[in-house]
Amino acid sequence: MVRFLPCMCSNVELDELQDQMQKLLEKQNFITTWDPETMLPPHTDVILEANDGRLVHAHKSTLMGKSVEFKNMFSALKDIVNPQVVKMDMDHRSLEAFIHFFYTGHVKDDVMTELADKLLRASDKYGIVLLHDLCQEKLMTLIHPDRIFQYFLLGNKCRAEQLVHSIISFVANNYCDISEISGYNEFLKDDPTLVAKLCNGVVKKLKVRLSDHHVKGNVTKHE
Template sequence: MSETKKHGGVKGEVESPVKKDKTLAVIEDKDDFIHRFRTLYNSEIFSDIVLVVGDQRFYAHKIMLVTASEVFEAMLSEARWQESNQNEVCLTEDEECVSVFPDFLKYIYSGSVELTTSMVHKLLILADKYGIHVLHKTCVEYMSRHIVTSPDTNRTLTWYHYAKITNGQHLQEKCLAFILSNFSIIQQAPDWLDLSASVMVEFLQSSEIVVESEYQLWVEVERWIKAVEDPDIVLEKLKAVLPHMRFTMMAPSDLLKIETSDIYNEYTELFGNRLMKAYRGHSLHTSDLMGHTREEPYRNYYHKLYGIGDDLKLRNYIETPKTESHLVTTMLVPIHLKPFPVQSREDDSLSFDVAFYPQGFYQAHPLYGMYMSRQNDDTVLNVSRSSTSSQHVVDVDITLVIYAYRDNMKYTAHSCRVSHQFSSKSRHCKVENVIPVENLKSKKSPYLVGKHFEAKIFLKIQNIQLEEKEKKE
């Protein structure tokens, strides 16, 4: 009996082999295809609609608009939109977006766009408004890659504000991390003066911003306040920020500068007793440790006045052997803000030993006359309270920032923060995997300054009290 060829997939039937043509090839002339549509941009050829934006007129094609944008699709095809029956449509755009509308429309016709830090935010607004999700993703990815730019081209503040109001979580987190760790760079950016009062207050409420000093911070905030001429707006700004400036963290000489400034003399009543309170804090400066609680916490100040920061540097990171790579320092951290540049003493400071292992942990120790070692490939930070006869519970905020260098600009590329309560039972704080070693050792690592590893550690004493056992005695 001859075998039956397969028809309709009946079980037991034999399928005829399908011969593939070996000459088959897929030809894709994408560039030419895109070029044909690109030539239609703002062309009268087959144009069936005119878009009016400000004083600009653009010849357009409905088929291009509706296939690219869900908003244009609804606007031009649904009867409930009056634009669906019009040959000329006026689009109302934010003033800042009008200048980039030609770029936006070119993207619809070509699928490509040239981006800069100064215009990408405007293009993102249009992408969101017209529901072009691919363009939205493209803009956000560009912004994420260009958060680190020099102050003259940096727009991170504007991007952060937009990400907050549109719930762009990823972009918001990346922007905020850069802003807090590089606040001195942010203060020189073009959009610093355009910052909203609510976002400014958000930053001033933070103890994690890295800034030279509280006075230097006030100088830039004052510049932001005075950037407008409207006295009502100046008053509104001043009322918003004054409660969040930490005047007790300023030296008396800096308080005096504020007291003799124009803005203080004009709005003295708004300052109230804030400066007097700061002066009083300095005059009552005491070395007594007992029951010391900081009313206004330290930020990450790197001015020597505060004595809370120290540098960690490993030259020629890649070439340095792991056994020689650990960085150590002893920090004598003042309990009180020093109102004058005086050297810290043991009776008004606490001593901490800091060790950081940027190539991975390594520790050698003798065993039966031989040296053994304990090691791993995790970067490790150890902070230990130096031995002392006095036993206190000390709350310390520890922040480590790691620097990098790009476009002639040194900036913080990574930060790590922990809080630890030091006591007789807990004299050591260990933080593992501060940053993956492979990130530092990779070619063209973004976490090195040239060939060197550079970091700064901040130890901020926030509270001191006697241990319970001493209180009972």
Template sequence: MLFSLFDYLRNKSTVTTPANEKPLTDTEDDLKKRISFLSGFMVAFKEQIHTDIKLEPNDGPSISAHKSLLAARSEIFKNILSSDNYKAPPSNTDTITLPELNTEELKSLLEFLYTGDLPEDKFKRHVFTLYVAADKYEILYLQESCERYMMNSLNESNALDILEISDSHPNKKLKDTTLNFIVRNMKSIVSSQKYEVFASSNPHLSVEITRAFVDARI
């Protein structure tokens, strides 16, 4: 399962006390209250409270968000919003275009930026696109979350896709894990029709798979 905000807070929630006393830890009720408090960011987004920037996907109307949150989550967004074009008082026309994302992908990206998490079904549908966006906009926690999801869901039907994305957006840990999986399931993966298409468009990765297979047999 994905590492949730609740898990993070539960692991981190120790209150410092005098040296002669035992540390106090938050109760589950305390953690729920803290999560509810932090969820105010998502409420502000859903109810469009004091939004001051629009994000435009490649297939539909723009979605309003908050400059301060975008800048806090992404160094790239921070640099964009610090440019002269966005330093003037906010207007209804302040827009950032994200041509690599469709509407559903953009909504999932924003949900993650506001909450630090996504339902598993959204990760399943959008993990590759979100991983690429996280790399482009330097959203490290999202990139790590996508990496973790891909490694946990690695199977014979998606291994080649994960290998390809780990190569085009370099990630040694993800690539090595995927290569090892492919080598262990070499016969079924390489004999598939999908591999023929993959090999024609990624000859260098086909060579890497062959070398990894040979090395594993030595």
């Protein structure tokens, strides 16, 4: 007999929820929408110079309010006449996306797919936790045999533990021998310590899997 669950919300409650959702969307739109003119002189007071010489304008108060690194940087330069010019070790496209995140809390998916590794480095350096997590999530969907060692190195350098664990799981699930992975010999020469960390992580994963399999096998026998 099929039973139908009673509706958990009345029409009045649904209307209230929809009204609350609409207000949240309007609030989010207000917070994340900026007049383009305010992002250009004379309204800005800091100029960030990418490593290709191109410039990104911003407001020190916005950057300082969301990054201790920027706060320390600009506090040390407080006696310098505005607008200050700060050289950044990032290409222009990555820098633009990074600074845009300070104002909107968002990176377009195609941009994130292209720049997640660079934005992860920037978010780690400047302490932007939300962006750091979003970059990890994207990179975890982009794990590929050709990028295993590159991402493993990046994850360790940028304290991206979720990414590191995902790579270990990927290797444990797809390889009988780590030396089969493309780029293994080069990575072994460059950073044998990290190779050992990856191997140890994979071995631990496999031991847990074998242990679980053994337990399940014993349970089946007793049944």
